[in-house]
Amino acid sequence: MMKEAVKVVNLSKSYPSKSAKEKGNGIHRLSFTIRQGECVGLVGESGCGKSTLVRQLLALETPDEGEVYWLSQRLANLSRSRLRLLRQHVQAVFQDAAAALNDRLPIWRSVIEPLDNYPDVKSTIFERQDLERRERAQFLLALVGLSGEHLDRYPHELSxxxxxxxxxxxxxxxxxxxxxxxxxxxxxxxxxxxxxxELLLRLQRELKMSMLFISHDMAVIAQLCQRVMVMKKGLIVDQFGVDQMNEEARHEYTKLLIAAAQ
Ligand SMILES: Nc1ncnc2c1ncn2[C@@H]1O[C@H](COP(=O)(O)OP(=O)(O)OP(=O)(O)O)[C@@H](O)[C@H]1O
Ligand SMILES: [Mg+2]
Incomplete structure (x- = not known):
């Protein structure tokens, strides 16, 4: 049996709303699993709760109720040090790359931040363990199609x-x-x-990562993922394998998203 990389059980989170109109924000009793090596897509319109889910999944917020498991370990009640150790296995990429990078750090320093944060971890991404920090940065940049000339640049000097x-x-x-x-x-x-x-897909396969890929574009999800979850107003309204995407049984909202992507 394939192991579960991420499991979510009855997960809810809402925020105090300022107006009655905003009522119903957040996410409501979500349950799903992502198996090891699997690429799962999450699709839904702006404001439906996708990033709210991500903040709970990454343990950046505490959910109102429900559980998140990483690699079969329940996050609630984990000690800080245990959570910190587990965090090395669960990483994220966000929409706003400029905001995610420190303006004042040259690229090579930004790229090895996680390695600096976990000096005792021997990352298996490197074929050799005797590389200097700067050589590691160069290896990582090469992996994503950037070259040595980018090492000493600052974020604002990149596209x-x-x-x-x-x-x-x-x-x-x-x-x-x-x-x-x-x-x-x-x-x-x-x-x-x-x-x-294409880069993400290649890395996902080479490194055999599990991936949750969030988009509001069904065409992108279909290209990348084996399984799709459709979210509307904080609820998962449809879940299916990509090969079942065009079946009649799909939720009306899924059909709308598919039509919008064509
Ligand atoms: N910290 C917060 N305080 C109050 N309301 C919030 C907070 N964070 C999110 N919300 C509300 O929760 C709902 C879901 O927001 P969320 O950012 O999860 O949507 P999203 O699906 O990621 O949208 P987008 O596609 O635009 O990124 C929205 O109504 C938003 O206004
Ligand atoms: Mg979002």
Whole structure:
């Protein structure tokens, strides 16, 4: 039996709303699993709760109720040090690469931040363990199609696509078991978007990572993922394998999203 990389049980989180109109924000009793090596897509319109789910999945917030498990370990009640150790296996890439990088750090320093944070971890991404920090940075940049000339640049001296490559290199530097991507290509033009998607897909396969890929574009999800979850107003309304995407049994909302992507 394949192991579960991420499991979510009855997960809820809502925020105090300022107006009655905003009532119903957040996420409500979500349950799903992501198996090891599996790439799962999450699709839904803006404001439906995708990033709210991500913040609970990454243990950046405490859910109102329900449980999150990483690699079969329940996050609630874990000690800080235990959570910190587990965190090396669960990394993320966000939409806003510029915000995710420190303006004042040269690229090579940003890219090895996780390695610096976990000096005792021997990341299996490197074929050799005797590399200097700067050599590790160069190896990671090469992995995402950037070269030595980018090492000493600052984030504002890169294009948006290049910045996102840096964030991806950083996210995979510890060879994580789970990669959570929250609309990583939404701010990019279509050609660059395609290149970044191909890069993510290649890394996911090479490193055998489990991936949760979030997008509001069903076409992108279909290209990348084996399984799809459709979210609407904080609920998962449909879940299916990509090969069942065009079946009549699909939820009306799924059909709408498919039509919108064509
Ligand atoms: N910290 C917060 N305080 C109050 N309300 C919040 C907070 N974070 C999110 N919300 C509300 O929760 C709902 C879901 O927001 P969320 O960011 O999860 O949506 P999303 O699906 O990621 O949207 P997008 O596709 O635009 O990124 C929205 O109505 C939002 O206004
Ligand atoms: Mg979001």
């Amino acid at each position: 948006g696509g290049q910045r996102q490559r840096v964030c991806i290199a950083r996210a995979v530097s510890l060879c994580p078991q789970v990669l959570i991507c929250d609309e990583p290509t939404s701010g990019l033009d279509p050609t660059i978007q395609r290149q970044i998607l």
